[in-house]
Amino acid sequence: MSQIGVESAFEVLVRARELERKGKHVIHLEIGEPDFPTPAHIVEAAKRALDEGYTHYGPTQGLPELRESVARYVSITRDIRVGPQHVAIVPGGKPIIFFPMLALIESGDEVIYPNPGFPIYESMIRFSGGVPVPIPLIEDRGFSFDLDLLRKRLSSKTKLMVLNSPQNPTGGVIPPEDIRAIADLVRDRDLMVLSDEIYSRIYYGEPPVSIANLPGMLEKTIILDGFSKTYAMTGWRMGYGVMPEWLVDAVNKLMVNSNSCTATFTQRAGIAAIDGPQQPVNAMVAEFRRRRDAFCAGLNQVPGIRCALPGGAFYAFANITGTGIGSKELADRMLYEGGVSCLNGGAFGKFGEGYIRFSYANSYENLMLAVERIKTVAASGLAVGTG
Ligand code: PLP
Helix, strand or coil, rough: CCCCCCHHHHHHHHHHHHHEEHCCCCCCCCCCCCCCCHHHHHHHHHHHHHHHHCCCCCCCCCCHHHHHHHHHHHHHHHHCCCCCCHHHECCCCCCCHHHHHHHHCCCEEEEEEEEEHHHHHHHHHHHHEEEEECCCCHHHHHEEECCHHHHHCCCCEEEEEEEEECCCCCCCCCCHHHHHHHHHHHHCCCCCCEEEEECCCCCCCCCCCCCHHHCCCHHHHEEEECCCCCCCHHHCCCCEEEEEEEHHHHHHHHHHCCCCCHHHHHHHCCCCCHHHHHHHHHHHHHHHHHHHHHHHHHHHCCCCCCCCCEEEEEEEEEEEEHHCHHHHHHHHHHHHHHCCEEEEHHHHHHHHCCEEEEEEECCCHHHHHHHHHHHHHHHHHHHHHHC
C-alpha cells in the first residue's frame, strides 16, 4: 500500500468544499468532469431498463448488445476492425488502467508514461511492481513527447507504454506525425501500448489519431475509452477497453474477482448513449470551445502567466513561472485568497512544476470572474517578486 498514490483533484475538492461551508465563495476549476447534465435520452434509457428488470448480475465482460455497439463505434471512430470479443465493459475508464497493468506488469518491468500526466498511471505502475519511466511533455511541442528522449528511454525491459491524447492535464493532442513516429519506434518491440482515449470526442482541431489505427499496432494496443467525459456520465461509472482477446480474458478474471460485472441498467443506458443522438455531445464541445478561447485569452493577459491554447479535453495548463511564485503555493493562494480552486501542476508529476491546471468545465461567467481573481492573486506574487 505504500506504493499506491492518490488523485489530488479529489483532495483539493474536499478542501474547497470545507471553505464553502465556512462561507467563502469558491469557483471550482479543479475537478475534471463536464458540468453538463447527462443527456435526457440516456437517463430515460436507464429508467426504462430498471422498469424492465435490469437489476441483476450480468455477464462479466459486459452485455453482448453493448459490446456490439462499442465495437461498431470504436471501429468507425478509429477506422479499425474490432468485434465484441475485443471489448471489456468495466465500471469507469480507470479499471482499464488498473486491470491491464496488474495483468501485464511483472516486478522490475519498465513502463513509459507521460509526465505531467494522469496521476493514476504512476500510482498503478508502482502498485503493480513496475518501474515508472516518465517522459516529459514539452510545452513548445503542444505538450507532446520529446521523441528523442522516448527513443533513449525504450529498453528491453519496457513492457508497456502509456499514451494519452487528448491529454490530462495539458489539453494537448498528440499530432498524427508523432503518433506515426511512436508506432515506428515500438512496432517491433515486445511491449503493449495503453492508449488512454477517454477525451477522444473532446477536441477543437483535427481529430486525435489512435495508435491502434497504424499498421501492426492493433494487436499491441489497449484502447481505454468510456462514457464519463463524452456523455457527462462521470457518476455512472462505466467505461470500456478494446484489446486483444488474450488480454480480455485476463481483464475478465480480474473483473470477476472484484466487481463481478458492471451494473446492467447503466449498460442499457450506454447503448442509448452510443447509438442515440450525438447532438448533446456536439453542443457540449462547442460550449467548451467558447470557454476555452475566452478563458485562455483572459489568462494570457495576466502578468506572469502564459497559457498555450489546448487542442482537446477541457483543461488549460498555464505556465505560471513568470509570477515568481511556486505552483503549489500559487494554487493554494488561488484557493484561499482568491476563491479559485485549481490544481498544482506538480501533482501530475515533476515536469508539471511551474504550471497550474484549470478545468474550464464551469460556466462562462464563472470563468471570467475567475480570471479577475487570478489577476489579483498573481499580481501580489509579482509585487513580492520584484521587491
Ligand atoms: N483517464 C484520464 C486521462 C482521465 O482524466 C480520467 C478521469 O479524469 C480517466 C482516465 C478516468 O475516467 P473514469 O472517470 O471514467 O474512470
